[in-house]
Amino acid sequence: MNGRGHDLHLLTGAYAADALTGAELAEFERHLARCPSCADEVRELRETAARLGMATAIAPPPGMREQVLAAAARTRQLPPPARKLSALGGPRRGTRLRRALPRPLTAVALAGMAAAIVILAVFQVSTQHQLDKAQAGNRAVAAVLAAPDARIQTGTASVGGTVTAVVSARDAEAVITTAGMPAPPGTRVYQLWVLSAAGARSAGLMRAGEGGPTSPVLASGVQPGDRLGITIEPAGGSRQPTSTPVALIPVR
Amino acid sequence: MNTSPTGREPDGPAHAEEGRPELAGLLASVARGDQAAFESVYDQLAGPVYGLVRKVLRDPAQSEEVAQEVMLDVWRTASRFDAGRGSAVAWVMTIAHRRAVDRVRSESASTQREQKLAPGPVSGDDVAELVETALDRQRVRRCLGALTSLQAEAVKLAYYGGYTYPQVAELLGVALGTVKTRIRDGLIRLRDCMGVTQ
Numbered sequence: 001m002n003g004r005g006h007d008l009h010l011l012t013g014a015y016a017a018d019a020l021t022g023a024e025l026a027e028f029e030r031h032l033a034r035c036p037s038c039a040d041e042v043r044e045l046r047e048t049a050a051r052l053g054m055a056t057a058i059a060p061p062p063g064m065r066e067q068v069l070a071a072a073a074r075t076r077q078l079p080p081p082a083r084k085l086s087a088l089g090g091p092r093r094g095t096r097l098r099r100a101l102p103r104p105l106t107a108v109a110l111a112g113m114a115a116a117i118v119i120l121a122v123f124q125v126s127t128q129h130q131l132d133k134a135q136a137g138n139r140a141v142a143a144v145l146a147a148p149d150a151r152i153q154t155g156t157a158s159v160g161g162t163v164t165a166v167v168s169a170r171d172a173e174a175v176i177t178t179a180g181m182p183a184p185p186g187t188r189v190y191q192l193w194v195l196s197a198a199g200a201r202s203a204g205l206m207r208a209g210e211g212g213p214t215s216p217v218l219a220s221g222v223q224p225g226d227r228l229g230i231t232i233e234p235a236g237g238s239r240q241p242t243s244t245p246v247a248l249i250p251v252r
Numbered sequence: 253m254n255t256s257p258t259g260r261e262p263d264g265p266a267h268a269e270e271g272r273p274e275l276a277g278l279l280a281s282v283a284r285g286d287q288a289a290f291e292s293v294y295d296q297l298a299g300p301v302y303g304l305v306r307k308v309l310r311d312p313a314q315s316e317e318v319a320q321e322v323m324l325d326v327w328r329t330a331s332r333f334d335a336g337r338g339s340a341v342a343w344v345m346t347i348a349h350r351r352a353v354d355r356v357r358s359e360s361a362s363t364q365r366e367q368k369l370a371p372g373p374v375s376g377d378d379v380a381e382l383v384e385t386a387l388d389r390q391r392v393r394r395c396l397g398a399l400t401s402l403q404a405e406a407v408k409l410a411y412y413g414g415y416t417y418p419q420v421a422e423l424l425g426v427a428l429g430t431v432k433t434r435i436r437d438g439l440i441r442l443r444d445c446m447g448v449t450q
Contacts, residue, residue, distance in 0.1 A: 010429075013436030017410040018353045019417040043338050045436075048443040050345035052411055055392035056303035057385040061316050064302070065294060068320050072290055072327040077283065080331040221328065236357045 009038055016045035021236070026207060026215075078221055082143035082171050141216050144168045144175045157181050157230065157247040165228055165249050174222045174251065178206065178230070179213045181246075187235040192217050193245070195227040205237050206230065226251045275340040276333075283330035290327055297341070298323060299382045301348040308352035308414040318355050322348045349411070356414045395445035403438030406431050 008031045014020050015028055032038050144150060147168035155163045161180030168174070176192055184190055190206040203219035219228060229245035231238075275296060281289035301322050306315035325347050333343050381389065396404050402424065409420045421431040442448075 010432050010436055013407075013439045014410065014417040014432055016439060017407070017417075017435055018349050019410040019415065019420065019435065021357070021416050043342075044443055044448055045439045046346055047339060047342045047448045048439050048446065049349070049411055050339070050342040051388060051446050051448065052392055052407075052442070053304040053345040053349060054300045054341065054385055055389045056307045056412070057299040057382040057388070058303040058306065059380045059382060060298045060302035060319060061312070064316055064320060065298065068294060068298075068323045068327075069287070069291060071320070071324050073287065075324060075328055077285060077327065078329050078331055080283065239355070239358050 009035070009041075012038055012041045013045055016042050016049050023207075076221075076223075079170075079172060082147060082168075141175050141218055144171060144173045144218065147171055147173075151252075153249050153252065155247050155249040159246045163228075163230065163247045163249060165251075167222060167251055169224060172220065172222050174219045174228060175216045176203075176206075176219060176228060176230075176249075177213055177216045178247075181214070184232045188232050189235060189237060190214065190230050190246075191233040191237045191241070192219060193229045193231065193241055194219050194222055195229050195248075196223065196225070200229070200241050202237060202239070203228075205233075222251055224251055276335045279326075279330050279333045279340050279343075282327060283333070290330075293326060293344075294323055297326075297344050300341075300345065300385065303382075304345060304348050305352045307412050308349070309355060314355065315352075318351050319348070322351050325351070353414045357416075391446055392442075395442050398445055399438050399441055400434075402426070402430075403434045403441065406434040407438040407442070410435050 008028055011020060011024070011028045015025075015032075020028055032042065145166055147170055149170045150166050150168050153165045153167060155165075157163055157178065159182055161178055161182070163176065163178045163181075166175045178190075181190070192203040192206055193200045194203055195201075201221070204217050206214040206217055222228070228249045228251060229241065230247045231241045231243045231245050233242060275293065278289045278293050282293060298319070302315065302319040305319045305322065306312065309315045309318060322344070326344055329347075333340065396408070399407070405424060406417075406420055409415050409423055410417060413420075415423065417431050417435060418428060420435070421428045424431065426434075
């Protein structure tokens with residue numbers, strides 16, 4: 001597909017209609033991050049698409065309201081993104097000073113952090129369910145890496161390679177990268193999951209591979225006791241894991 | 253929704269959203285855990301969310317499941333709504349559309365290796381349309397009717413049909429580049445026709 005240079009700008013409509021997928025979606029989102037006029041146009045076309053959506057309104061099934069409200073009552077909400085906290089005038093100074101990392105950052109951990117930050121330069125957003133992703137993806141990842149309570153956990157994948165998670169309990173978020181994992185077979189993909197007592201929730205696909213690092217994937221709503229799992233799934237990913245995880249990292 | 257343009261209809265005061273100015277404020281309350289605010293958000297948007305999801309997925313049971321996930325997402329991620337980056341309606345409808353499309357694509361990826369593109373009619377719901385959104389519907393029909401037929405088809409297949417734009421190109425038998433620009437041109441004309449300023 002020809003998607004080079006100013007041609008990319010023409011994808012604003014397809015993007016606003018969620019008609020882009022795969023590598024082209026990632027490429028457009030990278031473009032979007034440094035093209036304010038594209039971002040403006042996407043915003044307007046999204047508002048326009050929303051009008052198309054509003055026009056489809058029909059009465060929802062009668063039992064749905066009760067079920068949703070009951071589910072909400074037992075569902076913990078995400079905290080505001082870190083950048084909003086700091087915009088309130090740095091209320092977390094005390095926390096920041098006491099920034100009790102579980103252990104001093106070792107050379108290995110620092111190297112991991114540095115690697116994660118380097119990978120940021122080529123960050124491709126791939127969490128499909130993350131709404132903010134286009135504009136805030138990089139910042140959200142940076143926020144996790146910079147969180148005062150950020151801690152690094154690493155694991156080994158059964159297919160070879162390592163998985164690194166930078167977890168911020170305060171923000172309930174984690175950034176996950178891998179290195180040295182072989183490309184999944186055929187058209188299959190690596191998919192990241194947040195596994196909790198409530199079940200498995202997709203955090204998105206992990207792009208690239210081939211022994212190189214995958215782009216950082218941001219997982220939200222990550223709580224201590226959860227586990228981060230990576231499975232091999234059919235192209236496009238699955239709604240629920242369909243294979244045994246090749247890597248599992250407990251969130252502490 | 254019947255998507256064929258119905259010709260001249262009274263346009264009415266074009267203020268469908270302005271009648272619900274408090275939605276952004278409600279979301280801020282929802283982010284603080286206000287369940288009553290969430291009920292109001294639900295009452296305003298569950299119909300559009302369910303309608304859009306059902307438009308894309310067709311299957312009532314799946315649609316209900318996905319619509320529930322969408323509304324729960326709204327509850328869970330309300331703190332991520334940023335009024336500076338768009339309207340509350342667009343934020344919620346974007347979640348709904350993504351969820352519906354994700355469902356379509358994960359299903360077609362897992363069930364069909366080489367998917368056969370079958371363009372079902374993008375209409376024919378035998379369900380009750382909501383009176384509150386009658387004006388939205390009229391305006392959308394009128395504005396879609398003002399597009400070229402290729403623009404209208406491309407927009408409808410992509411947005412209501414949940415097809416990727418290469419699939420839309422195949423369905424319409426036109427080049428990828430053509431579909432890319434038609435979707436964009438179509439949405440831009442709809443934007444101008446509907447007076448979207450955000």
